[in-house]
Amino acid sequence: MDLESAALDWRADGFVILPGFIPAEELTAAVSELDLLFPSADGFHDGTDPRRARFIGDEFAGIDTFPFASTEISLLAVNHRILALAQALLDDSDVHIYTAEAWAKYTGACDYDQDLHRDYLNHTLLVPSTAPGCQQLEMFVFLSDVPEELGPPHLLSRAHTADIPAVPNWFLRPGQHSAWRFNDDSGSPQMYGAEVSGAGPAGTVIAFESGTFHRGTQLTASRGARYSMHLGFRPSGLSWGQRVGWAARSFEREWGEFVHRASPRQLQAFGFPPPGHSYWTAQTLAGMALRYPELDLTPWSASASAPRGS
Incomplete structure (x- = not known):
């Protein structure tokens, strides 16, 4: 899919799924260094990797934050194709990355099945907007094949959600109950019946707005493992879209190794003046x-x- 068509779908549905968007040859270096961050599938399931315990019981325990122990994975977060996609979808030539995470999940480690939700509560000080220049963009980037049995995200088109107010934010699966004002516990069968799977091969990019409903799903494959990145972009002038401050870790060795190898355009995405x-x-x-x-x-x-x- 060309970037213009991707932008049309993104604006219509609130998301676009781009299978194999990053070619295999541009993934190779990053994938070869996954072991610097995470156990292999065998290392986890056989219990031979001492890092295994970290991933048990908490779906978010498998997240590492930028800058990564692997410089290749750090560079992939601002790969030229990813930056071009961000510019096309946000319709802005100066986009900044405001969050970057690498994420490993393993079958049986914990419950990865999520309720439909939007990410805006920890991605912006405000609420999502569809006004030009005021949108935020998130991406899931698959570093491994993610078929349905390896827990791809499911997403819901804006066609089904455009009239849903900013609160509540989570629409719980049937059988759950909550009195928290951010939760709707009606079961929402129409929403869950309309969700779309983001399953795809390594290199797939799923781009979605911070106001797009989506959820993580369960890993069911025997001895399964999936590796991905979660990225967030905004126009450089959109000051209310934030998640981390890059300067907080900018004196660490991993940051220096990234900067020394990054291009001016990649560094501009982190706030370096052009x-x-x-x-x-x-x-x-x-x-x-x-x-x-x-x-x-x-x-x-x-x-x-x-x-x-x-």
Whole structure:
């Protein structure tokens, strides 16, 4: 699917599923380093990987946050195809990444079956908007094949949800009860009957709005494991869409290794000013050379501002 068609589907349904969007050859380096983050399927199910216990009992325990122990996986989070897709869907040439997580799930580790929900409560200070320039974009990126038995996300088209108010946010599966104001415990059979599976091969990207209803599903495959990334993007000027502050970990070794290998466009997605910006002066370039000694500063120094008074 071309990006223009993807954007049309995203605007109509609130999501678009792009099977194999990232070619196998662009996944190879990242997939080869998955063991730096997570146990293999055999390591988990045979109990030979000492990290196994971490994943038991909590569906979110399998999440690692950016920057990752694998520089290749960090670079994949801002792969050129992913950035192009984000720009096309948000209709903005300057998009920023505001969250990046790698996620491992294993059959039997815990209950991964979720209720239909929207992510906006921990992705924005406000509520979702469909106004141009005010939308936020999330992506699931499959690092392994995710057939139905390996728990793909299920999503619900805006055609079924456009009139649902911002609260409640979770629509519980039948048989559950809750008095919390963010939960609807009516069973919602029409919603669950209309959900669409996001199953697909490695390299599949599922792009969806922060206001799109979706849910995780159970892993049922024998000795199963699935690996994916969860990314969030926003227009650079959309200040209310936030989840993490990148500076909080920007002195760690993994961050430095990522920066040293990233392109100017990839770094711009994290908030680096682009070449030509007034930030780039002889003073800041000298400081950056000390902070990131292996970063090629040529793209920024070529257009650096002249010192005042020169």
